[in-house]
Amino acid sequence: MSHAExxxxxxxNNFLFGxxxxxxxxxxxxxxxxxxxxxxxxxxxxxxETFGIKVNDxxxxxxxxxxxxxxxxxxxxxxxCAA
Amino acid sequence: MDTMPxxxxxxxxxxxxxxxxxKTAVIHENRRASYDEIFSGSRNLAAHLTASGxxxxxxxxxxxxxxxxxxxxxxxxxxxxxVVVSLNPGTQPDGLRPLFDELSPTAVxxxxxxxxxxxxxxxxxxxLRQIILTRxxxxxxxxxxxxxxxxxxxxxxxxxxxxxxxxxxxxAAIIYTSGSTGKPKGVMLTHRNIVANTYSICSYLELTxxxxxxxxxxxxxxxxxxxxxxxxxxxxxxxxxxxxxxPASVVQQMIxxxxxxxxxxxxxFAYLLHRSPLAASREKLISLRYVSQAxxxxxxxxxxxxxxxxxxxxxxxxMYGATEASARLTWLDPGHFSEKIDSIGKAIPGxxxxxVGPDGGILPPNQTGEIVAxxxxxxxxxxxxxxxxxxxxxxxxxxxxxxxxxxxxxYIYVTGRSxxxxxxxxxxxxxxxxxxxxxxxxxxxxxxVIGIPDRLMGNRLVGLSAxxxxxxxxxxxxxxxxxxxxxxxxxxxxxFVKSLxxxxxxxxxxxxxxxxxxxxxxxxxA
Numbered sequence: 001m002s003h004a005e006x007x008x009x010x011x012x013n014n015f016l017f018g019x020x021x022x023x024x025x026x027x028x029x030x031x032x033x034x035x036x037x038x039x040x041x042x043x044x045x046x047x048x049e050t051f052g053i054k055v056n057d058x059x060x061x062x063x064x065x066x067x068x069x070x071x072x073x074x075x076x077x078x079x080x081c082a083a
Numbered sequence: 084m085d086t087m088p089x090x091x092x093x094x095x096x097x098x099x100x101x102x103x104x105x106k107t108a109v110i111h112e113n114r115r116a117s118y119d120e121i122f123s124g125s126r127n128l129a130a131h132l133t134a135s136g137x138x139x140x141x142x143x144x145x146x147x148x149x150x151x152x153x154x155x156x157x158x159x160x161x162x163x164x165x166v167v168v169s170l171n172p173g174t175q176p177d178g179l180r181p182l183f184d185e186l187s188p189t190a191v192x193x194x195x196x197x198x199x200x201x202x203x204x205x206x207x208x209x210x211l212r213q214i215i216l217t218r219x220x221x222x223x224x225x226x227x228x229x230x231x232x233x234x235x236x237x238x239x240x241x242x243x244x245x246x247x248x249x250x251x252x253x254x255a256a257i258i259y260t261s262g263s264t265g266k267p268k269g270v271m272l273t274h275r276n277i278v279a280n281t282y283s284i285c286s287y288l289e290l291t292x293x294x295x296x297x298x299x300x301x302x303x304x305x306x307x308x309x310x311x312x313x314x315x316x317x318x319x320x321x322x323x324x325x326x327x328x329x330p331a332s333v334v335q336q337m338i339x340x341x342x343x344x345x346x347x348x349x350x351x352f353a354y355l356l357h358r359s360p361l362a363a364s365r366e367k368l369i370s371l372r373y374v375s376q377a378x379x380x381x382x383x384x385x386x387x388x389x390x391x392x393x394x395x396x397x398x399x400x401x402m403y404g405a406t407e408a409s410a411r412l413t414w415l416d417p418g419h420f421s422e423k424i425d426s427i428g429k430a431i432p433g434x435x436x437x438x439v440g441p442d443g444g445i446l447p448p449n450q451t452g453e454i455v456a457x458x459x460x461x462x463x464x465x466x467x468x469x470x471x472x473x474x475x476x477x478x479x480x481x482x483x484x485x486x487x488x489x490x491x492x493x494y495i496y497v498t499g500r501s502x503x504x505x506x507x508x509x510x511x512x513x514x515x516x517x518x519x520x521x522x523x524x525x526x527x528x529x530x531x532v533i534g535i536p537d538r539l540m541g542n543r544l545v546g547l548s549a550x551x552x553x554x555x556x557x558x559x560x561x562x563x564x565x566x567x568x569x570x571x572x573x574x575x576x577x578x579f580v581k582s583l584x585x586x587x588x589x590x591x592x593x594x595x596x597x598x599x600x601x602x603x604x605x606x607x608x609a
Contacts, residue, residue: 017562030328033173033196036570037328037354037508041539058360060331 003051003072010046011068015039025068040065047071053078088282090251091274093161095281095316096122103292103318109151110340111323116151118318121158123239128159128215130240131232132190135213139164139247140254142188146172146197149302149323152217152234154311156192157302164247165190166254168269169303172197173569176204177520182259182267183208185467195220201227251275257466258305260406260511267516269466270305270406279459280409281312283432287414288344288373288400292318295370297342299327299351300509306377309410310346319343327351330359334368341370348378348509352389353539362392369394373417377402377410379506379541380497386424403427403497407481409460412436413495426494427487434458438489439479451488451498455479505534507542510571517544517564517572524563526555529583531596532574535604545604546577547596555579578603 001009004025012020015034022032029035035043043065044055053075055065064074086102089095099108100122108118137143143165147153160167168186170179172194179200187210193201195218207229214227217234255277257269284290296314298321300307314321322340324333334355337345347355352374355361374389374397381401389399398417404410413436415428430436437445438452446452457480464472475482487497505512514532521530528549534542548560557577564573584595 017558017565030326033570035328040328041358057358058331058363060329060358061335062326062329062332065329066326 003075004068006050007043007047007068007071010050011035011043014042023068025072027068028062028066030062030066043071047075051075051079089278089316091161091249092255092277092281092312093125093158094278095312096125096158099292099315099318106292106318107320108315109154109321109323111149111151114151116154121151121155124155124234125159125162126240126244127237128156128192128234129162129246130244131215131237132160132163132165133244133247134241135190137163137165137189139249140166141190142166142168142186142257144183144186144188144191144193145169145303146174146191146193146200147217148172148194148196149298149307149325150194150217151323152194153302154315154321155234156215156217157311158315160192161255162246164249164253166257168257168259169308170259171301171303171569173571174200175567175569176200177523177567178569179204180206182269183211186257186269187211189213190215192217194218198227249274251278254463256308258303258308258406260305268468268471271463271466272409273463276409276460276462277312279433280309280411281316283434283460284309284313284411285317287431288313288375290314290317290319290344294319294343294372295322295340296320296344296346297322297324297333297337297340298346299324299333300346300348304510305406305410306346306348306404327354330355330361334359334361334364337371338364338367343370343372344375345371345373346375346377348506348541349376349381349385350508350539350541352376352381352385353541356385356388356392357539365392365394368397371397373398373400375400375402375414377404378509383424386420390420401427403495405456405481405483407462407475407483408434408456408458409462411460412456412483415494419494423490423492423494426490426496429493429495430456430458434460435480436489436495437479438487438495439482443477443479446488448489448491448493451486454483454485454487454495454497456481456483505542505544507534507544508540508571512544512572514544517568517574518546520567520572521546521560521564521574523567524560526551526560526563529591531583531591531593533593533597533600535597535600544572544574545600546574547580547583547600548577549582550579576604 100118104119107115109116143160187208190213192215213230215232251274255274256272259267298310401415403413413428435457437455439455440446440452461481485497517532518530530548532546535545537543560577584592
């Protein structure tokens with residue numbers, strides 16, 4: 001499973017109760033109302049545990065975390081830096 | 084200020100547009116709107132509303148996320164003599180229908196995000212003649228079954244447009260708040276209520292046209308609305324950031340825009356302290372004059388951690404209030420922050436606070452009773468709810484439902500609420516309202532929604548329930564709740580039991596429910 005598929009699956013199962021029809025990979029979680037601030041914390045915990053990265057406080061930005069695509073890009077940048 | 088104080092809420096905007104026409108009033112994302120731009124837009128809307136039959140005292144529902152358009156619409160409705168009813172744009176059709184019925188609004192101003200709800204509400208009250216959208220609908224879904232006007236299409240007022248005559252005792256706003264009976268209650272505020280409170284806040288915060296406020300709280304609640312009115316009255320600037328879920332972006336914008344004031348509820352500050360670069364940015368927050376907190380009790384350790392994280396020059400102002408008080412009732416002078424750290428301070432100018440005993444008499448210092456407030460800021464009553472009004476308003480003033488005492492120096496301390504209302508993530512919620520909505524699913528035999536103390540949220544809503552059969556899953560209940568309720572009222576979890584614990588007279592024992600939830604969660608209160 002690709003990173004995008006894993007993240008998508010997590011969001012669909014945890015915030016959309018299994019119905020992924022509203023979620024495109026570039027859908028803003030916040031603007032669409034899919035995830036609120038508590039939910040963002042759950043997403044962060046998930047990506048930290050699944051992809052073995054640490055999300056720093058100064059990285060809590062929409063461009064890093066506010067869509068499936070943004071998270072995929074963020075993980076690539078983080079793991080790229082780490083490599 | 085060399086001008087006469089405003090007597091009407093929209094007078095704040097008119098005066099600031101006259102004094103500082105080109106000054107930036109509102110910043111949102113890439114948009115910077117001047118006072119003149121906002122005032123002109125508001126006048127356009129007011130002229131349109133008046134021409135289309137909206138009269139003084141008519142209710143106009145505003146369902147919009149914080150934005151420049153919200154500000155234009157808010158003041159525009161007021162100029163037209165309308166009573167602004169700001170509702171959470173996330174309100175679902177089932178929640179909106181009874182409000183429409185009791186309000187009989189003549190117009191709705193909404194963002195395009197609300198069109199789905201407006202389309203599926205299934206019938207409008209006869210009073211409703213038009214919907215005004217702040218942007219053109221580009222999504223599919225078909226037309227709305229009622230005339231729709233788009234903000235950008237509104238022409239400039241005709242030369243003969245005359246604003247209606249409005250008295251300071253006329254209603255300006257109805258703000259909904261969850262009541263102890265579970266049904267939301269509409270708090271009626273007059274122009275005089277809001278104007279008195281706004282000027283009082285401006286004076287103790289010493290707000291001027293140089294103040295720049297970061298607004299992360301929604302304008303559809305009284306605290307957000309108060310931030311807007313006070314800064315427009317002072318001729319300052321409001322920076323809107325709707326992305327507090329990503330606190331690093333908020334801190335960065337506070338630095339970039341040289342923000343002078345930040346306001347939040349306890350969970351806002353818990354979140355800022357635990358998941359933001361606030362402390363690491365303290366050297367860069369050179370303009371931040373103060374932060375203010377209201378919306379419920381904030382734990383002492385958060386206050387102390389905040390003091391450490393913020394720059395030394397930034398004052399921390401603890402405040403206390405209620406929707407029924409147009410926002411604010413007390414403030415703790417930051418000079419006494421350490422000495423009176425658990426206090427909500429003293430009454431703000433123009434407000435009198437008493438601690439009242441069960442017999443209605445005023446209690447001496449250090450005795451606990453109900454906190455009762457009086458002043459020009461106290462609401463007229465609840466919309467179409469005489470019974471609830473009589474319960475909280477009497478000759479002593481407004482009964483807050485909060486218990487507390489005054490110390491020997493006159494500082495007030497809140498010790499608890501006299502009913503079951505909860506603050507969850509800054510929202511005031513009533514468990515019964517949530518329980519009623521979820522029970523509509525027919526999936527459950529009984530349900531109790533409990534606020535579990537949470538370090539970040541204040542309270543986390545968790546349900547304990549008995550399902551009707553083994554095929555019912557927790558997810559199916561939560562999925563129903565997500566459709567029936569705004570997100571902040573959807574419990575974070577549901578635990579199933581065979582039946583709920585009850586006390587001797589058959590009432591659900593909420594304390595026992597909480598204990599079961601804590602055991603199931605395997606955690607103790609944070």
